[in-house]
Amino acid sequence: MTLKSVAVVGASLAGLRAVEALRRSGFDGRIDWIGAEPHAPYDRPPLSKQVLRGEWGPERIGLARGEISALHAELRFGVRAERLDTQARRVHLAGGESIGFDGLVIATGASPRRLPGQPDLEGVFVLRSVDDALALRDALARGPRVVVVGGGFIGAEVAASCRQRGLDVAMVEALGQPLEQALGPTLGALFADLHREHGVDVRTGVAVAAIEGERRVERVRLADGSVLPADVVVVGIGVRPETQWLEGSGLELRDGVVCDGTCAAAPGVVAAGDVARFWHARYGESMRVEHWTNAVEQAEAAVATLLHGPAAAKSYEPVPYVWSDQYDAKLAVAGRPRGSDELRVVDGSLEARRFVAVFGRDGRLTGAVGMNRMRKLMDWRQKLREDLSLDEALASLTS
Ligand SMILES: Cc1cc2nc3c(=O)[nH]c(=O)nc-3n(C[C@H](O)[C@H](O)[C@H](O)COP(=O)(O)OP(=O)(O)OC[C@H]3O[C@@H](n4cnc5c(N)ncnc54)[C@H](O)[C@@H]3O)c2cc1C
Incomplete structure (x- = not known):
């Protein structure tokens, strides 16, 4: 028709x-x-x-x-x-x-998802729209203590931006490391260190029990009993x-x-x-x-x-690609890696925070991640279209 x-x-x-x-x-x-x-x-x-x-x-x-x-x-x-x-x-x-x-x-x-069962307090934000961002930005100008709930891409970027504004920031992540779901524990730990070095109070492996306050948010209570004072809470849980x-x-x-x-x-x-x-x-x-x-x-x-x-109609078969900027770290991920995949550094080093690493599962190449190495990562996105085994992918580095 x-x-x-x-x-x-x-x-x-x-x-x-x-x-x-x-x-x-x-x-x-x-x-x-x-x-x-x-x-x-x-x-x-x-x-x-x-x-x-x-x-x-x-x-x-x-x-x-x-x-x-x-x-x-x-x-x-x-x-x-x-x-x-x-x-x-x-x-x-x-x-x-x-x-x-x-x-x-x-x-x-x-x-954005919201934390279930929590009161609707002033000072608690999610971030999706420009209106959310402007309201949050105004609140940050008034309150210096920020708690970010969730250490995924959005949470980690919000934590970084708030620190860059000189605010007091705590980031709470229920998993063992921030970004662990997307990148696995090794790179998650690298990001936890990055945030700690920039002064973020990174709390991992602990869930939020309650967001508390009278009319405005005053504190976040964690499941381990600790309490984080807060003027602003940003919920970034997907x-x-x-x-x-x-x-x-x-x-x-x-x-x-x-x-x-x-x-x-x-x-x-x-x-x-x-x-x-x-x-x-x-x-x-x-x-x-x-x-x-x-x-x-x-x-x-x-x-x-x-x-x-x-x-x-053609079959749509993209190699997914995402980037994230935190402080001076430019991160990009291509492919469909899981946190549990094997990780191999193929260029640069994790210590220098300048690297490309590839992910593999069951002998297949599943993804690639780059930090401050954007051009090389784009080459790997291209390689990921070829459906290579991990060995073939690694061999292609020397050929
Ligand atoms: C703060 C933030 C930072 C991000 N940073 C990155 C990044 O660094 N790298 C990256 O790769 N991705 C990033 N993303 C993700 C990226 O922005 C999204 O993947 C992208 O916006 C998706 O586009 P979309 O058009 O599918 O959906 P959306 O951008 O969500 O747009 C959907 C639109 O539909 C409207 N809508 C919803 N329901 C209805 C309805 N019933 N009737 C009419 N309209 C409706 C919504 O209001 C909205 O305007 C970020 C996202 C956010 C929120």
Whole structure:
């Protein structure tokens, strides 16, 4: 079927790249573009870095490459999609409007998880949107004692930015090391040291028991009985995909919108970015990737599937890639490593904090990580497309 109209739900990274890809591919039909946030699409990575450190204002984080108006889309920003009727091919919006479509791109991303069972106190923040970042930045200007709950990428970046602002920072991670889930215990320990050297009070292997205070947060009580005084608490314990509005639509929802290997969730319906759980044919697993580069690459792939139809659709098999900046450490990870994978340094040294290391599992190369070695890591991302054994990958270093 030739598409006459496409609705794109989600006006951030994946949504924007989808609208751009539609127009770049020559689609000249109607595009209805719906976004819950009132802002034009903006970039999230600087929120935990330059914006939180106070170096950039929100005017520097716009994502559009040119004028949004040049995309000739019908914009509904600041309006939430509340329901999808797949049979009637309509999206129902808050306020009562509904929009018909021939094709649909779902790009509604993810929202931060909150600590269950804790009171709603002033001074407790999550960080996802520019509004979150500005509110947190203002609070940091008023309160010097910060407790970061969670030592994943967001938590670790927030801790670093707060220390760079000269604040008192404690970081609480329930696992043995920060970033352990993504990088394993050896590199986790390296990051724990990095943060401790910069003056962060890193508490590992201990959970938060309670966030306490009268109206404002005053302290965080840990499961080992210790107490951390706090003016500000930032909870960075992961996200959940924004699929609530799709309940009852008939689409399969399982920690994300379930898609096939071409990003299709149903005929004429595709998904991209943090919200999409897609089948990765080469890895033989269903996965959801919560990283910037995937949102960009998957938006392109999903639009190609939408425009060319299932017969011509290509299998989407990315090598995931994420970067993180903490202090002067620039970290990047490619592939699909697990914390339990074998780790081998292939360039530089962990001690110098300038290295590339590769991950292996069952004799296969699963990933590569680089610190302050970005160009070399990109070479490894390329190698990871070749599906090498660990031995072949290591041999390629000398050939
Ligand atoms: C603070 C921070 C720092 C980050 N740093 C890095 C980094 O250094 N490196 C990296 O690789 N990745 C980083 N990321 C991750 C990266 O930003 C995300 O992977 C990326 O934003 C995903 O894009 P998306 O478009 O899929 O989802 P989102 O950016 O979440 O956008 C989804 C949009 O859909 C809207 N929406 C949700 N529900 C509805 C609805 N029902 N109706 C209409 N609109 C809706 C949301 O309001 C939102 O605007 C960071 C993320 C954050 C929050």
